[in-house]
Amino acid sequence: MRNWTEAGLEQLKVMAIRGMAATDIAAALGCSRLSVLTMASKHGVMVMKYNxxxxxxxxxxxxxIDKKKNRRRRDKSKPQAELVAQSTKTSSIYRNQLPQIGNLSKTALRAMLQQAVLNTPGARL
Incomplete structure (x- = not known):
């Protein structure tokens, strides 16, 4: 621990004005970086924290760290894309009817949906 004197504070201010970092000032004055930052803060002197x-x-x-985060995000998104691709399989018969849906009534759409469920393997009503 260092006892700060007026001369030490003046040296701190001069070195800070020259643009020296807290680590370099601490080495020159023979004290810790934290001590330099604390005294600079108390006396309103702007000091760079790092050289x-x-x-x-x-x-x-x-x-x-950022690269690792981005890798995790990419890895998490892959299974979801595969899951969506697997769940949207439809037979060609119903896929070919999809462009004409705008012309169908609600009753016809319900009938088409019931037929699709009946023709889907593993589906239960």
Whole structure:
């Protein structure tokens, strides 16, 4: 733990103005990064949290996390697409009648649906 003096605070402000990151300031002053960030916050000094090397490492970690999330999303969507494709099978007789549905009455549509259910293997009424 470091006792902050006025000279230390002035050095902190000068280094922050130069654009140094908290890690670099902490190494120069001989204290922890958290201590630098705390004092900068208390005194209203804007300090970059990470230097360029640390930012590059954090970006790579975030890209790996995002890539993993996207892979999971793609994997989850595949079975649903296959399930939809399996459940929409109709016989060619009824598929050929579908364009003419707009001209049929409700009674005719119900009759056609009943016939489709009767002709579907494994269907129960």
């Amino acid at each position: 360029e090397a640390e930012r590059a490492v954090r970006r790579e970690k975030q890209r790996a």
